[in-house]
Amino acid sequence: MKVAIIGSGGREHMILKKIKHNPKITQLFVIPGNAGMQQEATCVPLDITRNEEVLGFALEQKLDFVIVSPDNPLVGGMVDVLEEAGIACFGPRQNGAILEGSKIFAKDFMKRHAIPTAQYWTFSSTQEAIEFLHQASFPIVIKADGLAFGKGVIIAQTLQEGVKCLKEMMEEEIFGESGKQVVIEEFLEGKEASILAFCDGKNIAPMISSMDYKKALDGDQGLNTGGMGCIAPNPYYTKEIAQKCMETIFLPTLKGLQSENRDFRGCLYFGLMLTKEGPKVIEYNCRFGDPETQTILPLLKSDLFEIMLKVSKRELRTEDVIFEEKASCCVVLASSGYPKDFEVGHPITYPSSFEICFAGVKEKDHHLINSGGRVLSVTSIASTLQEARQESYQKISQIDFKNRYYRTDIGKDIEEQQ
Template sequence: MRILVIGGGGREHAICWALKKSPKVQELYCAPGNGGIAGVAECVPIQVNQFAEIAAFAISHAVDLVVIGPDDPLSEGIVDYLEAQQISVFGPRQNAAIIESSKVFSKHLFKKYNIPSAAYETFDNYEAALAYMRNQQIPIVIKADGLAAGKGVVIAQSMEEAEKALHDMMVVKIFGDSGNQVVIEEFMTGQEMSILSFVDGAVVRPMVAAQDHKTVFDNDLGPNTGGMGTYSPLPHIEQSIIDEAIETIIKPTAAAMVSEGRPFRGILFAGLMLTPQGPRTIEFNARFGDPETQVVLPRLKTDLLDIFLAAVDGTLEQIDIAWSDEAAVCVVLASEGYPGSYPKGLPIQGLDEVQDALVFHAGTALKDGAIVTNGGRVLGITALGSDIADARAKAYAAAERIQFQGKHSRTDIAKKALV
């Protein structure tokens, strides 16, 4: 079969890496891809929002399945566009992808269907939002309604910080139209957990749980990022709690989307908080997480293409999905300055010296035959091991072999699991 993956980050590299292992994959393309993806797939110079060009390529190259990686094209309706041209595609339609593209929609959905989440209010007027917020307890969470590259959430530790975040979102418009509406919600305490699921309507097939590290510095300090590292499984979290989250949050959410006339097909990614009152919803995403994908897919024993095809064909409930007992840890190597401004085009050394680990390229490019930096999060170094400690040691050892000017990484990825 001929498969086209849309996207060019670490998530898409992991997806391509997993698909490449399938004996059914005859040709693998990625648009636009990156410097590392070029090693496993043919990179096509088409951007993720160029729907007509993507469709033309899929038709001219007899592509059997298109797999959508990032959130932006999903929210803009790429699945609907491709399906209208009889192109088979894995991912949610626009009316289902709204569960990620509008936090206001998702919060209202949780309330309507009694899905555990934080108390909240939504606003489209800055003065009204400011007046409400000034009467709330600190810490408080301010979220831009729309997509913001994983950076549209501020956990304010003071009212001054909260007011600045609200002003930046609604007045300065640092996230553009995504800040036209905001969600202001209570701050929940507890450990975060990510559960990604293969979903087709009301059929939910959960993947193994993972835990991300969102802030840029050790000990969960500094501004939020797209994710600085992750690991799976979560030995310090009881399986009964994971099962509770699946039964009380993820399955009811999929069922709610069906009830709303927005059946979800694709990857439903639940961001969860394990509070003293039980698991509660932080948010849902409509695609594979990044960097969660980089530890989840290496643990998948079943052919990923078979799962995608089953979801598209409506037979997801019937397929056997198996997972490895090995642990996986991913350490992200970022550019100096990230998540703020950062340089690009810096040469990367040591990629060929990595042993006992997978190197997923997130922000790289090929320049004059060499791999250079081309993003804030540059590489994700994933290692498998007999347990978290083993995988963690391998991941950090491999990360040490790679060098580029200003390289930054957290040193405490997966430490919470070493209990």
Template sequence: MKVLIVGGGGREHAIAWKLTQSPKVNKIYCAPGNAGIADVAECIAVKAEDIDGICKFAKESEIDLAVIGPEVPLAMGIVDELEKAGVKTFGPNKKCAQLEASKAFTKAFLDRHNIPTAGYKEFTDKEKLLKSVGIYGYPMVIKADGLAAGKGVVIAETEAEAVKAIEEMMGEKVFGSAGDKIVVEEYLTGIEASMLCFVDEHTIIPMESAQDYKRIFDGDKGPNTGGMGTYSPSLVFNKDLEERIRTEILNPTLEGFQKDGLDFRGVLFIGLMIGEDGPKVIEFNNRFGDPETQSVLLRLETDLFDIFDAVVDNKLADVNIKWSDQKAVCVVLASGGYPGDYEKGKIIHGLNRVDQDVMVFHAGTKSEERTVHMGDNGCGIIAKTESVVVTDGGRVLGVAVLGDTHEEAREKAFDNVKKLSFDGMQYRNDIGLIVRK
């Protein structure tokens, strides 16, 4: 089978790496890929948002299965177009992709189907919103309705912070049209956790749990990011909680999809807040989470291609999905300045020094030819050109490790983090620990 993965981040590297373990897959392409993905797949110079280019390549290359990684092409309708071109595709169609592309759409869905979530109101008029500042008290949760690369959420501690966020989103358009509508939510307290689920028309099967760390700094401080690390399974979960999530969230969600005519086939990412009154949904995403995927797929024992194929054919219930009992930790190494402005092109050192059983998933990287000065032999400077891996994004690498215990996996992850470096590199030191608010 020939598989095309669309995307070029850490999530896509993890998917490609896992698919190489399938005896049914003999060729993997990735558009556009990155320096790490190039080690396990053939990278194609087509952007993830170039739907026409991807459809053309998929048809010409006789792709058996396309797997869509990022949210933007899903929201653009890439699944619909690939299926029109006769290419089997893993991922939700454009109608279902609204669950991530519009926070207001998701909140209305949750409300309509009595799925526990925070109270909310939506606004399209900036002045009305400014008059409603503090409607749920403080902290005040302010969300840009549309896609904002995981950064469109502000938790304002004061009125001044709330006004600033509103002006930036709706006035200055820092997130473009994503801020045309704002969703204001009640602030939930508890512990955040993530649950990824395989979903087809008839079945929803949760993967092993993971806990994500969104804030940039230790102790859950600083602005939100796309995710600075994860561990799996989450220590928050137990059998009773999992049963409540199944009864109160998963089953009503699948029933809601069926009632609303949402033919969801792919991965549903559910962001949860586990509070004293039980689990509540913070958000839905339409794809594998990043960096949750890097932890969770390390523990998957079932052939990932078989799962993808079953989901597309609405036969997910026929697959017995098995997981390792080992624990996983993934630590993200990010560029200096992220999630704000950051520089690219910093040479990454130490990739050949990490332990053999440690996975370094590439997120924002690329290969470049650089001239390296070797010294002066008295007759002039000696230099040579060599290929190096450089930073090319905010989140650069994910160091992912398995261990028999959380402590063992965490210790090994950070031992290997210290073997890697690039100018401005930053990471959290508390990944793998429960951060209570």
């Protein structure tokens, strides 16, 4: 089979690593990929926001299967375009991907199907949103309605912060069209959990739980990022909570999608808050998370490509998805200054024996250089989280480029409690 992965980040590199040895695959492309993936697949520099461009390549190469990984092409209907041309895909169609494409849609969907989530209010007028804040309790959560690269969520601690955030999103358009409408939510307290699930439209099979570290700085300080590290499994996500989530969140979401004829065959991501009242949904994503993917997939014992084929054909069984009972720790190495301004173009040195997921990298003079905010990630698995953490940080200490940055406390809070 000729297979392509759409995307260019660490998440896509991990998917590549997990499927590249499947004997069914005769040729493997990554569109557009990055310089760190070139040894493992053919990178094709196409614009993945242009469905027709990707379709043209797929038809020319006679691709058999396409894994559409990032949010933009999924929300933009790439799967619809490819499948209508007879090319099988892993990833939801546009009417399923809207769960991530619009926060307002997602909240209304949860309300329609009685799925537990935070109280919320939606606004398309800056003035009305600001008036609402004057009588709201703080802290409060403000979300851009559309896609914002994982950065469109602000927890406003004060009225002044909230007003500033609304003006930036709705008037200054820091997230473009995505911030023209906003959701304001009550602030939920508890422990967060990320649950990714394979979904074929008929069945849902949750993967091992994880805990993502979103803040840029140690001690969960600083700005929100796309994710600075992750651990699995999430120690707060017990068997009892998992059962509760299946009954009150996962199955109702699947039934809601079915009742609305929304075709979801791919990875459905549940961002959860484990509150005193029970688990509640913070957000849906319509794809694998990053860096959750780099954390979870190394623990997957089952063949990822075979699962993806079954999902595409609506033949998924929960017994197809088996994980090792070990711990995993992923640490992201970023350019200093991320998620704001950062320098690029610095050569990266690393031991060639290391298994690294590359993201923001390019090639210059036969060397990899940093070209983005999140540059690469390393993941270690071991029998305990402590051992996995230790190994990941030992590896990170041997990878270098000018002005590199990483959090030193990924999983430390959990390790100290154990």
